[in-house]
Amino acid sequence: MLLSMQNISKSFAGIPALREASLEIAPGEAMALVGQNGAGKSTLVKILTGAYTRDSGTIRFGGRDVAFGSPAESQAGGIATIYQEINLAPQRSVAENIYLSREPRRFGFLDRAAMREGARKVLKTFNLDIDVDLPVARFSAATRQMVAIARSVTQNARLLIMDEPTSSLDEREVVVLFETIRTLKKRGVAILFIGHRLDELYAICERVTIMRDGQTVAVSDMAAMPKMELVRHMLDRELAAFQAMASSKVEGPEKPVRMEADAIGSGVRVRDVDLTIRQGEISGLAGLLGSGRSETARILFGDDRFDKGSLRFEGQERRYREPADAIADGIGLVSEDRKVDGIIPDMSIRENMTLALLPRLRKAGIVDRARQEEIVRHFIKALGVKCASPDQPIKELSGGNQQKVLLARWLCTDPKVLIVDEPTRGIDIGAKAEILKLLRSLADEGLSVLMISSELEELLAAADRVTVLSDGRSVAELPRAALSEASLLAAMAHQDAEHQNPAGNVS
Amino acid sequence: MFPAILKPKTSGDLARLCVIVALFGLIAFGALRYDNFLSSFNMLSFLRYNSMFCLIALGMAFVIISGGIDLSVGAVAAMASVCAAMLSNHSWYAGLAAGVGAGLAAGLLNGFMVAKMRIQPFIATLAMMLAAYGTALLLANNQSVSVSYETGFTIIGQDDFLGFPIPAWIALAAFVLGWIVLERRPSGRHILAVGDGEMTAKLMGLNVDRTLVAVYAISGALAGLAGVILASQFGAGQPTEGIGWELFAIASVVVGGTLLTGGSGSVGATLAGALLLSMVFNILNFENGLGWISLSAYWQSVIRGGFLLVVVVLQARLNKHSHEGAAA
Structure with a gap:
């Protein structure tokens, strides 16, 4: 050796x-x-x-x-x-x-x-x-x-x-x-x-x-x-902890489509992705590291532009130039790394939560504190954020509670689509189940959720359908009925017959 | 230097070529418009007075190329001028050594703060700037310190050698040495690589700390040398001189095509940048002499500022252009 x-x-x-x-x-x-x-x-x-x-x-x-x-x-x-x-x-x-x-x-x-x-x-x-x-x-x-x-x-x-x-x-x-x-x-x-x-x-x-x-x-x-x-x-992970909370929803008729990406691509990370996000559903986005999940999310959110394919929101062609355009359509993104591009550690829960809402909270050019307070209190209660007061710095909260504040940041803008990238990363198991339950109830109220996750059990527990990406391509869309550990694994290990083995045979 | 710069391979090269062309353009403008512009009296006094600015611009170029900034050069030059004046009665070289030594010490301390204590260059050298001004005022007791006229110290700043001002000889030598270090010695390549990205440089096995200490030491020593020339030329150590010199030096370096983000830059173009900005003042004097307009000396700052803005905008354009046309 x-x-x-x-x-x-x-x-x-x-x-x-x-x-x-x-x-x-x-x-x-x-x-x-x-x-x-x-x-x-x-x-x-x-x-x-x-x-x-x-x-x-x-x-x-x-x-x-x-x-x-x-x-x-x-x-x-x-x-x-x-x-x-x-x-x-x-x-x-x-x-x-x-x-x-x-x-x-x-x-x-x-x-x-x-x-x-x-x-x-x-x-x-x-x-x-x-x-x-x-x-x-x-x-x-x-x-x-x-x-x-x-x-x-x-x-x-x-x-x-x-x-x-x-x-x-x-x-x-x-x-x-x-x-x-x-x-x-x-x-x-x-x-x-x-x-x-x-x-x-x-x-x-x-x-x-x-x-x-x-x-x-x-x-x-x-x-x-x-x-x-x-x-x-x-x-390989323990599945038991999640099995209890699998969706109670029975398969009903197909829900209306809210957002749809058709053969979308951008550079080498996202090559050809079909994706459907339906009203009142949690759509899962699965794939191994580097398969282009977060990059796809960034395209949907207008943070990256696509150079191939098309994107439709509520039936209308869209080509977002920047996140503000997507936000105007009611799309929110809770990113993968809370610490880097999510929370502002030294600001209070109140300020962190209403960051995206501030433009609408203006009254004669200044922040309407009374309304801000009201909204913040509502969401702290609704999402069960455990904190001493709305003015506590967010860095003092646990990971799960920080995540809830970030969710609330978008929820208070009354979005139609919420993209959550690895929503339970770095959160303890109890809080994980709570976050997933929260997403479920939001979907039941009509919100469309796109959940990116590396954890199979999470997808199995929460998603109504899962799109699997491999090497920048969507290789499978699995409806609830077809979802299982085996089917997800098989799709993630996918080898596309048409997609040529890039470097010939095994040497 | 010239063969390489006349074949621009990068947008940086092109920007540097531009400043050299602009300098010759300004000289041509002056020569055509004013009778005595090219007279040896004007040219030599121009060089004599501006040599010290060229020296600090050179030091600043090294620092900026390494990705840093040195705000202390003006204050260090003032402190060095006081130190040099105080020791000039022993001998001329005692004065010289005192000035350069004081500058070098300040530079080493800057380098230590930046490289070892990981203090932001802006903050570290800002602290040094305040400390050096304070030290200069303390040493000089808040007044100019007369230099000795007996030891020959004043020759450094006031006399000629082979018909050329001694300060200009010193600056010329410094720029030639600086060019050799940056372009022909491995250590110069290391300075550029560190400015291009410290992490990368470290991963490539370079001694980043040593390189950083070296550039701040060079900058400090050159500021010290500028202080010696200042004291010698004006016959006194000047604790209150040097305010704003660092900004002039930064402007010269930027006009000379060096990116403030580091990793690129040239010694020759820095010299051209410094001379170009200095010449604005010279031209202004001549213009006033024509009698059609009367602009006060304060206008030179406004004009230099405008110049700087134009250059930076042009550089940004060139950069963008060359990125769009990047080779595959």
Whole structure:
């Protein structure tokens, strides 16, 4: 083995991120590393590269025990990392980026000729013929990635870590990338490939390591691990806690359509999505990480524009230019990351809740405090927000109560469609059930809810129908009657026959 | 420098080419409109007086290229002028060393605050600016400090060498060295890479902290040198001089095509930017001399401001344009 990480544990502020995780890679092998958000993949990689220090466990690399203290040390030791986006200095030239920190010198000065020549030569081995004096920002994501790989090759890396390397590439570029990876493998370079697109993993990797909840739950040859099995390993959770609250609704006639996306697409993240949101229903949006769920939500909310397909709201063609347009139609979005683009921690519950409503609360240009107070009190009661007073800073509330305030922020604008992205992330189990119940009763009152979730049990418990995305495409729409763990898993592990395997056969 | 800059590969290159063209344009305008504009007397006194501004602009360019800002340069120059004046009676080089040393110390402290204590450059150097003004006033007892005329200290700011003002020689040397460091030494590339993104630079194995300390030290030392020239030229350490110099330096750097966001910039264009903004004042004097209009010196600030605005708008246009036409 080139790399052997054993029994690696790591906690942050007492909360374990890794529990006795392990990872082994042989020279010339491509190892897939998969897992849901929070499974511990990136923590494990950061410990390997020296960005984090481990609490316990051993790492052997190239036959020696190692403990890299920084990314620079692990680089010098032969481990290179290709991050998703930020691994090059965008305004520096291609040649400089390849040699930065190890510039060829003559008498202490830069040897620009040698730098150019070396850069051209190494890029040529990957069939890339570009002007190495241009800043890298001028090139496509695929070319930038090649430059990053070329950089690692000139550093004599023996292990190349690629973190979602295909996330911003189109299919043709993926083919080129995989060709490069094969070349590297032939030279004996080991690849750690972190990704979510299953087809790609099967196309390029020999083995797979699956992580869940900070542990390594399975290691297998790719060929011996069917897709369904792989997805099950990634997602496996307790279902019991949710089964009790499955919808009591009986299947009735189809409800009227409120919003409809038809073959919508934008860039490489969202390629072809059909989606129907009905009045008084909770529509689920499922898919693995990176399948384009949040991106689809952003399009519906007018935060991203679509370049393909069409969008209809209550039967009328729509092309939102910005969220304000969507909001005017009565669409609300509670985003995935409460902390980043949801709550304003130091402001009070009252202020947080009425942020979206403020323009309508004006009376002669100033906020009508009496009405604001009335609305806030109503929603605190209606949603059961547990707080000392409306003027308590929102950061003092629990995750579940913060989420309720965010829901109330949209509800008080009286929306027609509410998009909730991972509504129960980071919330304890009791509060989860409460949030889902709340969404249910809102839907029963006629609101259309689009719920994005990575948790199968949540979708099974709450959704009236689920659209499954895979690699930016909607691959299934499952009505209530067809919803089951098995049917969801099967759809998420989907392999479209027409959608060509991007890089040929398993190598 | 010139062959590279005449073949613009990026929008930054183009912006820098523009400022050099604009500088020559302004010189041509002056030469055609005013009789004595190109006279050696005017040109040499112009260079003698403006060399110190060019020096602080150079230091500022390094800091801004690294992604930071140095608001303390004016105050540090004032403090350095006082230190230099106080020690100028020992020997001319004691005065020189005192001024440059005081500037370097302030710069190192700035670098330490920014790199090690992770204080925002704006705040760290603002604190340094206040502290340096205070120190200058304390040392000078709130008045100008006369320099010694016996030790030859005044030669630095007032005399010529080979018919060219000594301050201009100093500035020229500093710009040549600065160009070599930025363009031909690996450390210069590291400064650019750090300005392009500290996280990325760190991930690429660069010593970001050392680079940051170095740029603030360079800026401080050059501000100190400017302070020495100030004291020498005017015969006194000036604790209350230097107010607004940092803004002039920032304006010069921006006019010179350097992005305030860091990661791009050139030494040559910074010099052109500084000279361009300085020349506005010179031209204004000549225009008043013609007798048709009479604009007070206060107008120079307004005109410089207008100039800055035009340049920034043009740069934004160029940037947008080149992004839309980006290579595949």
